[in-house]
Amino acid sequence: MRTFFLVIIMMILFTGSAGAQIIRGIVVNKDKEPIEDVHIQVRDLEITTVSNTDGFFEISLNNKAAGSEKITLITSRVGYESAKHTYQLSEIEGETISLEMRPSIYESETVVVTATRTQRDIEEVTIPVTVVPDRQIQSSGSLRLSDILGEQTGLQVVNDHGTGIQVQGFASDYTLIMIDGNPVIGRTAGTLDLTRISVRNVKQIEIVKGPSSALWGSDALAGVINIITENSAAPFSAGLTSRYGENNTLDLSGDVSFNTSQWQNDLFINRNSSGGYSLNPNSISQTVPEFENYTFSYNTDLEISDRLILDASARYFTETQDNLSSISSSDGDQQILDSYASQDDFVAKPTLTYTPVDRLNFDLSWMTSFYKTVTDLTFRESGEVYEYTEFNQYYNKPELQATYRWTEQHHSVLGTGVVLERLDAERYPSQPNFTTQFVFLQHSWIPTQKFEVTGGFRFDSHSEYSSQISPKFSARFNLTDRIQLRGSIGRGFKAPEFRQLFLDFTNPTAGYSVFGSSTVTEGIEQLQSEGNIAQILIPLSNLEEIKAESSWAANFGVDLDVTERIRWRINLFRNNVTDLIETSPIARKTNGQSVFSYFNLHDVYTQGIETEVRWTLNPNFQASVGYQFLDARRLFEEERTVQDEQGEVVTRTFSSYEPMFNRSKHSGNVKLFYDNEAGWGASLRGIFRGQYGLYDSNGNSYVDGGEYEDSYMLWNASASKRLFEKFTLQAGVDNLLDHTDVNTPNLPGRLWYLQASVRF
Numbered sequence: 001m002r003t004f005f006l007v008i009i010m011m012i013l014f015t016g017s018a019g020a021q022i023i024r025g026i027v028v029n030k031d032k033e034p035i036e037d038v039h040i041q042v043r044d045l046e047i048t049t050v051s052n053t054d055g056f057f058e059i060s061l062n063n064k065a066a067g068s069e070k071i072t073l074i075t076s077r078v079g080y081e082s083a084k085h086t087y088q089l090s091e092i093e094g095e096t097i098s099l100e101m102r103p104s105i106y107e108s109e110t111v112v113v114t115a116t117r118t119q120r121d122i123e124e125v126t127i128p129v130t131v132v133p134d135r136q137i138q139s140s141g142s143l144r145l146s147d148i149l150g151e152q153t154g155l156q157v158v159n160d161h162g163t164g165i166q167v168q169g170f171a172s173d174y175t176l177i178m179i180d181g182n183p184v185i186g187r188t189a190g191t192l193d194l195t196r197i198s199v200r201n202v203k204q205i206e207i208v209k210g211p212s213s214a215l216w217g218s219d220a221l222a223g224v225i226n227i228i229t230e231n232s233a234a235p236f237s238a239g240l241t242s243r244y245g246e247n248n249t250l251d252l253s254g255d256v257s258f259n260t261s262q263w264q265n266d267l268f269i270n271r272n273s274s275g276g277y278s279l280n281p282n283s284i285s286q287t288v289p290e291f292e293n294y295t296f297s298y299n300t301d302l303e304i305s306d307r308l309i310l311d312a313s314a315r316y317f318t319e320t321q322d323n324l325s326s327i328s329s330s331d332g333d334q335q336i337l338d339s340y341a342s343q344d345d346f347v348a349k350p351t352l353t354y355t356p357v358d359r360l361n362f363d364l365s366w367m368t369s370f371y372k373t374v375t376d377l378t379f380r381e382s383g384e385v386y387e388y389t390e391f392n393q394y395y396n397k398p399e400l401q402a403t404y405r406w407t408e409q410h411h412s413v414l415g416t417g418v419v420l421e422r423l424d425a426e427r428y429p430s431q432p433n434f435t436t437q438f439v440f441l442q443h444s445w446i447p448t449q450k451f452e453v454t455g456g457f458r459f460d461s462h463s464e465y466s467s468q469i470s471p472k473f474s475a476r477f478n479l480t481d482r483i484q485l486r487g488s489i490g491r492g493f494k495a496p497e498f499r500q501l502f503l504d505f506t507n508p509t510a511g512y513s514v515f516g517s518s519t520v521t522e523g524i525e526q527l528q529s530e531g532n533i534a535q536i537l538i539p540l541s542n543l544e545e546i547k548a549e550s551s552w553a554a555n556f557g558v559d560l561d562v563t564e565r566i567r568w569r570i571n572l573f574r575n576n577v578t579d580l581i582e583t584s585p586i587a588r589k590t591n592g593q594s595v596f597s598y599f600n601l602h603d604v605y606t607q608g609i610e611t612e613v614r615w616t617l618n619p620n621f622q623a624s625v626g627y628q629f630l631d632a633r634r635l636f637e638e639e640r641t642v643q644d645e646q647g648e649v650v651t652r653t654f655s656s657y658e659p660m661f662n663r664s665k666h667s668g669n670v671k672l673f674y675d676n677e678a679g680w681g682a683s684l685r686g687i688f689r690g691q692y693g694l695y696d697s698n699g700n701s702y703v704d705g706g707e708y709e710d711s712y713m714l715w716n717a718s719a720s721k722r723l724f725e726k727f728t729l730q731a732g733v734d735n736l737l738d739h740t741d742v743n744t745p746n747l748p749g750r751l752w753y754l755q756a757s758v759r760f
Helices: 002-015 136-140 145-149 498-502 519-528
Strands: 022-028 040-041 047-050 056-060 068-076 085-088 094-100 131-135 154-160 162-167 175-179 200-211 223-229 236-245 250-258 263-274 292-305 308-328 335-355 360-379 385-405 410-425 433-448 449-461 468-480 483-494 502-508 514-515 533-536 549-563 566-589 594-618 619-643 649-659 668-673 680-689 711-724 727-733 751-759
Touching: 022 040, 022 068, 040 056, 085 094, 131 136, 136 145, 136 200, 136 668, 136 680, 136 711, 145 154, 145 162, 145 200, 410 498, 449 498, 514 519, 519 533, 519 566, 519 594
Parallel strands: 022 094, 175 223, 514 594
Antiparallel strands: 022 056, 040 047, 040 068, 068 085, 131 200, 154 162, 200 223, 236 250, 236 751, 250 263, 263 292, 292 308, 308 335, 335 360, 360 385, 385 410, 410 433, 433 449, 449 468, 468 483, 483 549, 502 514, 533 566, 549 566, 566 594, 594 619, 619 649, 619 668, 668 680, 680 711, 711 727, 727 751
């Protein structure tokens, strides 16, 4: 309040020298506190300004209005309701007016960047964005990204060479995972293992469902998940967290921030380890092996001048695993192998932001990243090496982005760059590399405060497959103060992966071979020359280079504020995918095994509805219930010999859309969160997964009636108490009812934990 009155006094003194056609004022909230960064527009005159840190503004009308005219000022800002303020110009000239703004009905004040690549209020973007805030992450006691994503509506945690996420029925290959806008590389068979990512220093997780290739390129066919890390604004802050639980799981985290007015620094360290667990007592291998990993990250912002800022970040993750394996010799003797595996993941990105004039920003960045895995199998008895493999992936992306706000109604984003990727691995003898040049453009038009349309496209020129154009159009319309409509239609694509183009692999124990579409001809000819091919199933002349997978998708949603405390969100979606890449046998070897390669085989569609009701009873108690209905099917064509109408035997092709594996038609969740001023907190979260087909027992490649796994419900609970404002104790149990399934390795059974944390 003292600041407010000082500003008022200064403005009154300054007002004495005011000239004609000048409007001065201050923007305040209901408590008369100044509000900065408020856009003030003079309606019909296309004159705008922005309030400063004291809420003060000044507008010169340049003699465009007569003194007898009425002037309407329109105020708008993230988290507040836009408002109109009408005055007689002659009455306010030389005066200092006060414009009051009210918070939005649904008090989000949540700013997101993933939807538009610019900072926007979540209530104003034209596509639905789900945000998981740090408060919910901390209250739920989640450690890794897979823990928190599995509790969100419309997301399904699945296992396929790691723990991935399924979005709108798409496998984990099709969702782009980013940390602070930087893609995380290092996928195994298309799955990015979400357990690699700690959520200890996360500010919020932004989830965009539906194709987002128009802004983010390949891998964003199903959507984007962007993890925004925490950056403290305090001059100094630090924290420590320690957690111990079932399976000797130990998690230690520490963070420290030190900031001046021009230089901000945030450092984070995490150590996570577990003794692993086994769901199959008949196997000598653990389902999840004993592991130990470390995460280091550092972010810094340096304000070089008023118009030039340097932002730089670096993150390093390293993990080692120990397990047992076995092989059987030709005479049936079993030999035990010691299995050691490691993985390293590094990313760094400096960004220069230059603001040559107001409303125009340039962001010049260079992201560099590498991912490395090592697998070492040795005989336990002799110590001899059975198999040693290395995999190295390198990724570089220089990028330039320009953002310009033409007026309050028109915003544009233009960007260009190049992605340079390279592999160095024994299974890829040619050491392949990709080069992708891209340019994207997006424009938003806000004709009224109730209506906004956004359109854009991205062009990707790839060195190994045809160029891709990914357009997208979306719109938001505020039907009333309590009803928002959002709709979008767009195209997404997924580039063929290195393995799908260049893999050259023969399993040393099973004996089968897999080739990429670019290496399959040479590989088959090599096997033929060695006398290892018994039968060619598909002639080599019929093999073609695979194309990028693509989809057209439509989303339509409604946000309904039933009351000021209850929001009901509904979203309908439909995705049509063409040129889905699948593996198929192309030859039979003399050892009885097959040779596989990759093809564009099937068309797929996914469609369904998501709905979620969130209830904020009071600032201390929040509840939500979510549900998804999913229909995911793929096209099958089969040739059959039948008799036609004339009685002749002919071959005809029959096609049908059949259910896909590992998709649940019904899924949902219920979540309760509570905390109070005394420092007590608690949460109870339930996750439901309906029936889903997991294994193809009859080999027809689609789910039959007898191939469904049972549905299940998981319950997770936690309780916490804050002591002396700085210390917090937390205890929790995940999977309260101890549900396990040997076919679901990410569910180890009931897990208890104790946690202590302190903040300075």
